[in-house]
Amino acid sequence: xxxxxxxxxxxxxxxxxxxxxxxxxxxxxxxxxxxxxxxxxxxxxxxxxxxxxxxxxxxxxxxxxxxxxxxxxxxxxxxxxxxxxxxxxxxxxxxxxxxxxxxxxxxxxxxxxxxxxxxxxxxxxxxxxxxxxxxxxxxxxxxxxxxxxxxxxxxxx
Numbered sequence: 001x002x003x004x005x006x007x008x009x010x011x012x013x014x015x016x017x018x019x020x021x022x023x024x025x026x027x028x029x030x031x032x033x034x035x036x037x038x039x040x041x042x043x044x045x046x047x048x049x050x051x052x053x054x055x056x057x058x059x060x061x062x063x064x065x066x067x068x069x070x071x072x073x074x075x076x077x078x079x080x081x082x083x084x085x086x087x088x089x090x091x092x093x094x095x096x097x098x099x100x101x102x103x104x105x106x107x108x109x110x111x112x113x114x115x116x117x118x119x120x121x122x123x124x125x126x127x128x129x130x131x132x133x134x135x136x137x138x139x140x141x142x143x144x145x146x147x148x149x150x151x152x153x154x155x156x157x
Contacts, residue, residue, distance in 0.1 A: 012116055024048070030127055032101045038068065039091075043071060049113055050079065
């Protein structure tokens with residue numbers, strides 16, 4: 001039951017993010033891992049609710065992923081009171097930690113307007129399943145593949 005509740009919470013959170021960042025063509029959040037690596041999603045999420053805080057075009061076009069992440073985390077700390085819970089270098093990877101991203105986005109969700117439409121939730125439910133594969137699932141599948149290869153090698157020896 002806890003897993004189901006978590007899944008529903010993630011759907012709502014992802015729906016909120018997608019709805020909030022819809023007007024930012026450079027941003028397409030489909031998960032709580034790789035979609036956040038370049039820093040654009042965090043900045044778009046902040047800018048969509050508080051466009052008075054910074055110039056989107058400057059952040060989107062002139063900074064590296066680490067700089068954009070640092071910018072978003074500093075804006076959130078200074079103007080929204082959210083502690084800098086993540087290090088930009090840890091997020092600017094091919095697969096940042098899902099639980100860390102979820103924790104930080106949840107902190108943003110708690111202080112920014114939270115209206116989520118049913119349309120946004122249905123849209124998330126229609127995302128391809130492979131885009132919602134967690135890091136843990138990816139590692140588990142990888143280990144299963146390695147184990148299968150080892151078993152195959154063993155049986156032919």
